[in-house]
Amino acid sequence: MTKTKKQTKATPPKPGRKGGVGGPTPTVEKSTAPEELVVFAFRLTPKERDLIHMAAGPAKASRYVRTLAVAAANGDADLVLKLLGGPAPPAN
Numbered sequence: 001m002t003k004t005k006k007q008t009k010a011t012p013p014k015p016g017r018k019g020g021v022g023g024p025t026p027t028v029e030k031s032t033a034p035e036e037l038v039v040f041a042f043r044l045t046p047k048e049r050d051l052i053h054m055a056a057g058p059a060k061a062s063r064y065v066r067t068l069a070v071a072a073a074n075g076d077a078d079l080v081l082k083l084l085g086g087p088a089p090p091a092n
Contacts, residue, residue, distance in 0.1 A: 049061075052064065052065060055085075064083065067079070067083060068080065068083050068084075071083065
Protein backbone atom coordinates (compact mmCIF):
# COMPACT_ATOMS: atom_id res chain seq x y z
CA MET A 1 0.00 0.00 0.00
CA THR A 2 1.40 3.39 -0.99
CA LYS A 3 1.50 6.17 1.55
CA THR A 4 0.50 9.63 0.43
CA LYS A 5 2.60 12.59 1.36
CA LYS A 6 1.21 14.96 3.92
CA GLN A 7 0.54 18.42 2.64
CA THR A 8 2.03 21.03 4.91
CA LYS A 9 0.77 24.55 5.23
CA ALA A 10 3.20 27.36 4.68
CA THR A 11 3.85 29.07 7.98
CA PRO A 12 3.51 32.84 7.93
CA PRO A 13 6.68 34.79 8.65
CA LYS A 14 7.18 35.76 12.27
CA PRO A 15 7.08 39.44 13.06
CA GLY A 16 10.29 41.00 14.21
CA ARG A 17 13.76 41.55 12.89
CA LYS A 18 14.79 40.13 9.55
CA GLY A 19 18.25 39.00 8.65
CA GLY A 20 19.80 40.38 11.80
CA VAL A 21 19.42 43.97 10.63
CA GLY A 22 18.28 46.30 13.37
CA GLY A 23 16.04 49.31 13.14
CA PRO A 24 12.64 49.87 11.67
CA THR A 25 11.74 48.37 8.33
CA PRO A 26 11.53 51.08 5.66
CA THR A 27 8.10 51.54 4.18
CA VAL A 28 7.69 50.93 0.48
CA GLU A 29 5.23 53.04 -1.42
CA LYS A 30 2.71 50.97 -3.28
CA SER A 31 2.55 51.73 -6.96
CA THR A 32 -0.65 52.49 -8.74
CA ALA A 33 -2.86 49.66 -9.90
CA PRO A 34 -1.03 47.49 -12.44
CA GLU A 35 -2.04 47.67 -16.07
CA GLU A 36 -4.48 44.94 -17.02
CA LEU A 37 -2.61 42.45 -19.16
CA VAL A 38 -3.76 39.50 -21.23
CA VAL A 39 -1.86 36.59 -22.74
CA PHE A 40 -1.21 36.44 -26.47
CA ALA A 41 0.53 33.22 -27.36
CA PHE A 42 1.76 31.58 -30.54
CA ARG A 43 3.86 28.57 -31.36
CA LEU A 44 7.39 28.71 -32.77
CA THR A 45 9.85 26.18 -34.01
CA PRO A 46 13.00 25.86 -31.91
CA LYS A 47 14.94 27.51 -34.74
CA GLU A 48 12.58 30.52 -34.78
CA ARG A 49 12.82 30.82 -30.99
CA ASP A 50 16.62 30.77 -31.14
CA LEU A 51 16.65 33.46 -33.83
CA ILE A 52 14.46 35.71 -31.68
CA HIS A 53 16.69 35.19 -28.66
CA MET A 54 19.77 36.04 -30.72
CA ALA A 55 18.15 39.21 -32.08
CA ALA A 56 16.81 40.37 -28.72
CA GLY A 57 19.78 39.56 -26.55
CA PRO A 58 19.82 37.61 -23.31
CA ALA A 59 16.61 37.62 -21.23
CA LYS A 60 14.80 40.14 -23.44
CA ALA A 61 13.03 38.04 -26.07
CA SER A 62 9.46 38.49 -24.81
CA ARG A 63 9.79 42.26 -24.47
CA TYR A 64 11.41 42.44 -27.92
CA VAL A 65 8.63 40.46 -29.62
CA ARG A 66 5.92 42.43 -27.79
CA THR A 67 7.45 45.78 -28.74
CA LEU A 68 7.94 44.72 -32.34
CA ALA A 69 4.38 43.38 -32.70
CA VAL A 70 2.78 46.47 -31.16
CA ALA A 71 4.94 48.81 -33.26
CA ALA A 72 3.95 46.95 -36.43
CA ALA A 73 0.27 46.98 -35.46
CA ASN A 74 0.47 50.74 -34.83
CA GLY A 75 2.21 51.33 -38.16
CA ASP A 76 5.32 52.72 -36.43
CA ALA A 77 7.81 51.99 -39.21
CA ASP A 78 10.59 53.95 -37.48
CA LEU A 79 10.47 51.73 -34.40
CA VAL A 80 10.14 48.55 -36.45
CA LEU A 81 13.25 49.46 -38.45
CA LYS A 82 15.12 50.36 -35.26
CA LEU A 83 14.23 47.00 -33.68
CA LEU A 84 15.25 45.15 -36.82
CA GLY A 85 18.57 46.98 -36.95
CA GLY A 86 17.79 48.42 -40.35
CA PRO A 87 18.81 51.79 -41.73
CA ALA A 88 17.29 54.88 -40.18
CA PRO A 89 14.44 56.31 -42.26
CA PRO A 90 15.20 59.55 -44.10
CA ALA A 91 14.45 62.72 -42.17
CA ASN A 92 11.74 65.01 -43.55
